[in-house]
Amino acid sequence: MVIGRQPVIEAIRSGKMLERIFLLRQAKGDPITRIRELAAEHRIPISLVPDARLDAMSRGNHQGCIALAGLVSYLDLQDLISFVQEQGRTPLFLMVDGVTDVRNIGAIARSAVCCGADALILPQKGVAALNEEAIKASAGALEHLQVCRVEGLVEAARTLHLNGIRILAAEKSSGPALYDCPLKDPLAVILGSEQLGIQAALLKISDGLFHIPMAGDFDSFNVSVAAGIILYEIQKQRGSAGPLS
Helix, strand or coil: CEECHHHHHHHHHCCCCEEEEEEECCCCCHHHHHHHHHHHHCCCCEEEECHHHHHHHCCCCCCCEEEEECCCCECCHHHHHHHHHHCCCCCEEEEEECCCCHHHHHHHHHHHHHCCCCEEEEECCCCCCCCHHHHHHCCCHHHCCEEEEECCHHHHHHHHHHCCCEEEEECCCCCCEHHHCCCCCCEEEEEEECCCECCHHHHHHCCEEEECCCCCCCCCCCHHHHHHHHHHHHHHHCCCCCCCC
């Protein structure tokens, strides 16, 4: 953690990766304004919290400001798309919408690495932090996977479209079955939370929906399990799926 207003300002200026900044709701003054400006410039999420939350995080003089140091480096989405295309690879991205369980995020990352996905695309708000628990749940995969943190997934979808990347959304009972979808082209797959699904704006901008067939009428697959099934089908269609070991 980075504790205090000036230490947080210096941490951002020095290029230190910060996962999130927690600010006291009523905090004001020039340093707070500067922190907000720097956070916006470097796309660091800010959470406005009560004093009790900050006190629980640190017993020191936090001055209404605590930042969590990031364990994962984030890349610019357009830069990563350009790099993947320049390498002659067929892009494959996972967009994660509203998944707040760090263990699910970690498990999704593990499947992404195993199946050759290029990156996770995460919004600044509304998803689990990539903390030590997430890295543990990923079995270290998060240390080998590119991650893009974007201001919003709808804007990220527009960037993907401008680069010729098709976007498909995984829904419980909509669209064709996963194995009936052509998945060889440049692709991004949206995964939503098990409780709320995928936000309407993302469904509207996507190029199509699909579902994973189930034997019974049980609620749904866990999102990280669904990610593994989807990624393996993509890998199989692209001709890179080998025998199970």
